[in-house]
Amino acid sequence: MRSTIVVGAGIWGSSLALRLAETGWRVTLIEQYAPGHVRQASGGETRLLRCSHGADDWYARLAWQARDGWRRLGERVGEDLFLETGILWFAGTDHAWETASAQVLKNLDIPFELLEPSDAGRFFPDFRPDGLAFVLREPHAGVLRARRATQVTARLAQDAGVTLIRAEAIPHPEGGVVADGELLRADRVVWACGAWLPGMFDLPVTVTRQDTLHFDVPRAWASAPAFCEYGSSVYGHGDLDGMGLKATSDVEGDPYDPRTGSRQVLPGSESASRDYLARRFPSLAAAPVLFSQVCQYGVTPDAEWIIAEVRDGEWVIGGDSGHGFKHGPALAAYLADVLDGSVEPEPRFGLGERHPARGLRTSGLSGLAGSG
Numbered sequence: 516m517r518s519t520i521v522v523g524a525g526i527w528g529s530s531l532a533l534r535l536a537e538t539g540w541r542v543t544l545i546e547q548y549a550p551g552h553v554r555q556a557s558g559g560e561t562r563l564l565r566c567s568h569g570a571d572d573w574y575a576r577l578a579w580q581a582r583d584g585w586r587r588l589g590e591r592v593g594e595d596l597f598l599e600t601g602i603l604w605f606a607g608t609d610h611a612w613e614t615a616s617a618q619v620l621k622n623l624d625i626p627f628e629l630l631e632p633s634d635a636g637r638f639f640p641d642f643r644p645d646g647l648a649f650v651l652r653e654p655h656a657g658v659l660r661a662r663r664a665t666q667v668t669a670r671l672a673q674d675a676g677v678t679l680i681r682a683e684a685i686p687h688p689e690g691g692v693v694a695d696g697e698l699l700r701a702d703r704v705v706w707a708c709g710a711w712l713p714g715m716f717d718l719p720v721t722v723t724r725q726d727t728l729h730f731d732v733p734r735a736w737a738s739a740p741a742f743c744e745y746g747s748s749v750y751g752h753g754d755l756d757g758m759g760l761k762a763t764s765d766v767e768g769d770p771y772d773p774r775t776g777s778r779q780v781l782p783g784s785e786s787a788s789r790d791y792l793a794r795r796f797p798s799l800a801a802a803p804v805l806f807s808q809v810c811q812y813g814v815t816p817d818a819e820w821i822i823a824e825v826r827d828g829e830w831v832i833g834g835d836s837g838h839g840f841k842h843g844p845a846l847a848a849y850l851a852d853v854l855d856g857s858v859e860p861e862p863r864f865g866l867g868e869r870h871p872a873r874g875l876r877t878s879g880l881s882g883l884a885g886s887g
């Protein structure tokens with residue numbers, strides 16, 4: 516039986532462990548805390564599932580496949596891990612990103628519609644369309660209960676035979692993994708360590724601090740869809756599960772250390788969200804903050820992920836650049852094919868030269884060339 520050690524039980528490591536165990540691999544999953552812990556990127560309460568990725572069709576297709584994966588996973592455990600709320604993209608006057616996204620969705624037969632800005636008002640209790648050229652709606656996009664989905668995925672992996680070890684793993688200089696002072700070896704080792712990866716390997720990844728805010732809003736906002744304004748770098752969703760309405764800036768924050776960084780949101784993050792609410796959903800401008808969380812992105816120069824063999828039989832998967840949760844189940848299937856050698860990873864995921872670009876993220880405000 517082929518064997519794999521996966522280090523990191525975020526959604527990437529847990530989904531991969533589950534997939535490998537269900538396709539005949541013996542799998543050991545090593546996690547320093549617990550699946551779904553609050554420091555990991557996958558431990559956020561919610562993550563959006565959208566197919567729009569500007570002009571790129573690889574991630575759009577994978578997101579669409581992943582949506583099926585999430586639905587199947589939810590059916591298996593009898594829980595709605597994915598909520599099909601739809602997403603509305605508020606396209607400003609420089610709408611190149613949304614126009615390109617719509618073209619890709621059309622090419623891939625992924626349902627969408629284009630709305631007049633004023634027409635988007637029917638989806639929200641209160642909405643101001645100022646400065647918008649149109650609204651792109653993906654009716655089958657939505658919101659993932661991320662933390663819960665990560666815990667469920669890791670539990671299913673254990674049910675499928677994966678051994679979960681709680682330890683901090685260290686790469687051994689001659690290959691393999693040191694955990695709790697013991698050297699472990701396997702046919703494949705996969706380091707799925709999120710924002711901790713740059714401290715372990717030499718990778719083109721910058722870790723940034725990201726504050727998220729949820730606001731206490733009237734009950735009518737419970738059924739509001741997800742929304743995103745690429746040009747303003749703000750995204751959010753309705754008041755799901757009584758967690759409040761999420762409205763958060765997607766601009767990359769300051770460099771951050773996931774081990775030691777403060778988990779208290781900054782006052783400037785609250786005012787940025789509030790300014791946006793005042794502009795787009797004015798009745799919420801003074802809504803109290805109900806819940807907040809500090810998390811981190813591991814950002815590559817071009818926002819493309821890293822899937823690279825760094826030593827013989829040892830792979831690094833990371834550099835998710837703040838847009839990798841939704842793809843979990845479909846990415847795991849792709850990675851399993853890469854690990855068994857039946858698929859060559861796309862060159863875009865390698866460690867070669869990368870040119871600054873941000874079009875894969877939901878943030879058109881990064882100021883880097885290629886945005887939009």
Ligand SMILES: Cc1cc2nc3c(=O)[nH]c(=O)nc-3n(C[C@H](O)[C@H](O)[C@H](O)COP(=O)(O)OP(=O)(O)OC[C@H]3O[C@@H](n4cnc5c(N)ncnc54)[C@H](O)[C@@H]3O)c2cc1C
Binds near residue numbers: 549554708712811835
């Ligand atoms: C604020 C925010 C909003 C986001 N919004 C979205 C969104 O709307 N849609 C979307 O698709 N994506 C979104 N993302 C991105 C998404 O959350 C990440 O792409 C995804 O969670 C990455 O998962 P991961 O498993 O690679 O990393 P993580 O979830 O960080 O997991 C890595 C794990 O590795 C463990 N680990 C590290 N080093 C070691 C070690 N030496 N030994 C043992 N264990 C170790 C860590 O403890 C951690 O549990 C967002 C991210 C953030 C921060």
